[in-house]
Amino acid sequence: MKERDTAPAEEGIRPTLKTIALMAGLGVTTVSRALKDAPEIGPATRRRVQQIAKQVGYRPNRAGVRLRTGKTNVIALLLNTQDEIMGFTSQVIHGVSQALVGTQYHLILTPYLHSKDPMDPVRYVVETGSADAIILSRTEPQDARVRYLTEHNIPFATHGRTELGIHHPYHDFDNDTFTFDMVKALAARGRKRLAVLTPPPALTYYGHAVSGFQRGLRETGASGVVFGGIDIDTPLDELRTKIRDLMMQPDRPDGLICGGSAAAIALVAGIEAADLTIGEDVDVAAKQSTDILPWFRPQLIVVTEDFKLAGLQLGKAVLARLAGGKPQILQTIG
Numbered sequence: 001m002k003e004r005d006t007a008p009a010e011e012g013i014r015p016t017l018k019t020i021a022l023m024a025g026l027g028v029t030t031v032s033r034a035l036k037d038a039p040e041i042g043p044a045t046r047r048r049v050q051q052i053a054k055q056v057g058y059r060p061n062r063a064g065v066r067l068r069t070g071k072t073n074v075i076a077l078l079l080n081t082q083d084e085i086m087g088f089t090s091q092v093i094h095g096v097s098q099a100l101v102g103t104q105y106h107l108i109l110t111p112y113l114h115s116k117d118p119m120d121p122v123r124y125v126v127e128t129g130s131a132d133a134i135i136l137s138r139t140e141p142q143d144a145r146v147r148y149l150t151e152h153n154i155p156f157a158t159h160g161r162t163e164l165g166i167h168h169p170y171h172d173f174d175n176d177t178f179t180f181d182m183v184k185a186l187a188a189r190g191r192k193r194l195a196v197l198t199p200p201p202a203l204t205y206y207g208h209a210v211s212g213f214q215r216g217l218r219e220t221g222a223s224g225v226v227f228g229g230i231d232i233d234t235p236l237d238e239l240r241t242k243i244r245d246l247m248m249q250p251d252r253p254d255g256l257i258c259g260g261s262a263a264a265i266a267l268v269a270g271i272e273a274a275d276l277t278i279g280e281d282v283d284v285a286a287k288q289s290t291d292i293l294p295w296f297r298p299q300l301i302v303v304t305e306d307f308k309l310a311g312l313q314l315g316k317a318v319l320a321r322l323a324g325g326k327p328q329i330l331q332t333i334g
Contacts (some may be wrong), residue, residue, distance in 0.1 A: 015056040023052050036104075073104045075318055076131035078121050079111055080138055088289060088307055092159070095311020096135065099319060105132070119144055126152055133318045135159070139170075139204050157317040157330070159310055161204050169317035169330035173305045175205045175259065176212035182257045182285035183216025183224070185301050189283050191255030194224035197267060199259055200231045209259055225253075232260035239263060243270025247282070258286040261293060268297055309334060 021031045026049070034041045034049035035058075041049075052058075077096060079089055089109075096107055108131065112121045118138070122145045125131050132155065136145055139160035149156045150166050157169035179196060186194055196213045199206045210226055217224045230242050246252060247270060256271075258264040264286035268278060276282050279299030286293055286300055289307050293300050317330040 015053075015058045017058075019056060020049060020052050020058060023056070024049055071132050072130060073106060074131040075100065075105050075107055075133045075135065075315075076121075076125045077107055077109050077135045078118075078125070078137070079109065080113075080118070091289060091307035092137075092311035092314070095308040095313075096315040097311075098308075099312050099315025103319065105319070105322075119148065122148060126154055133157075133322055135314050135318055140202055141204050141207070143204075155318060155321040157314045157321065159314060163204065167327045169314075169321050169325075169327050171310050171313035171317065171332045171334070172205070173310070174333050175199075175208040176215075178259075178287060178303055179209045179212035179257055180216040180219075181212075182301065182303070183213060183220055183222065185285055186255035186257070186283055187216075187220035187222050189255070191283055192222050193251075193253045194222050194255040194257065195227055195253040196224065196257040197227050197259060197263055198231055200233050206231075213257065222255075232258065232263040234263070236262060236266040239266040240270040240273065243267050244273040247271050247274035247276055252282075254282050256282065256284045258284065261286070261288040261290065264288070264293060264300070265296060268300075306334070 017028045017031050017035075020035075021028045024031060026034075026045070030041065030045070031049050034046045035053060037046060075096070077093065079092070093107065093109065100107060110121045110125065112118060122134065122136075125134055126149070134149060134154060134156040135158070136143075136156060137159040139146070139158050139162050141163040143158075143162045143164065146156075146158065146162050146164055146166060146168055150168065157171070159171060161170050161172050162168070183194060194213075194217070196209065198209045213224060213226070216222075230239055234242075243266070252274075256267060258267050264284065267286075268284060271278060271282055271284070278284055278297050284297075284300050285303075287303050287305055289305055291304070293302050313332045313334070317332070320330050321327065
């Protein structure tokens with residue numbers, strides 16, 4: 001029997017299920033089921049249909065899928081545009097994308113400005129039905145987005161925890177342990193006057209960072225303060241200037257903890273602008289998301305937060321939630 005032509009469809013003509021059905025000598029319904037890995041379709045037929053689909057460049061028509069199923073096969077990743085500093089966005093996207101490989105879901109990035117209401121993109125996605133699930137970052141203790149999505153029964157996962165008393169999927173970094181361990185590391189180097197540059201106070205992990213810092217001070221007997229008026233979101237030039245001015249004071253700290261990579265670079269620049277030397281006059285412990293800080297200043301004490309892992313865990317959590325998984329078991333810290 002002569003093999004049917006499986007050459008790609010003519011340029012400009014979008015291949016459809018009917019295109020594949022004609023090439024495979026099968027019915028449209030059989031082709032549709034084969035592309036979905038339906039168990040009632042034999043393995044050989046599934047492989048042949050999927051190979052033809054790949055050759056002709058077939059892509060499901062999302063509008064048609066939505067009309068038939070009410071689903072978009074889309075997951076929306078909502079990120080503050082400021083999160084791009086030091087590659088946060090690209091690493092989280094990479095991790096989520098890894099989780100979606102082999103599934104019917106596609107990822108769309110929905111950025112929003114730091115100055116805008118973070119509820120706006122959430123409402124847009126929900127009201128337009130433009131995604132089946134949402135991934136959020138920068139959570140707050142009483143996060144209105146989490147409450148809204150829960151009330152509207154929209155599957156979601158968050159990068160960070162809340163204090164709402166609502167069980168929801170999340171992945172978080174243990175910032176309490178991070179600051180606690182950094183206090184101990186600085187104390188082991190003989191540092192006694194410590195300060196910590198935290199996340200913005202509105203975010204949940206601010207409380208975690210401060211709690212671990214204070215716990216470390218109690219255990220080591222060191223003194224310490226939380227920087228007031230500045231945080232890791234402060235514009236870097238302003239942060240550098242304020243750190244420089246602080247480090248020129250006679251009662252300056254001799255050990256600093258910083259919760260972000262970009263902020264750590266500004267912090268070091270401020271220290272050196274005050275004619276102080278890292279590792280001699282002052283020690284700095286920082287959290288990083290890439291392996292840049294040790295190249296920048298080898299004297300730094302560094303802990304890595306893996307944002308690719310965060311994206312992967314969030315992708316897995318939201319897929320499991322879409323499949324009906326209980327939110328209580330879709331919570332990870334790492």
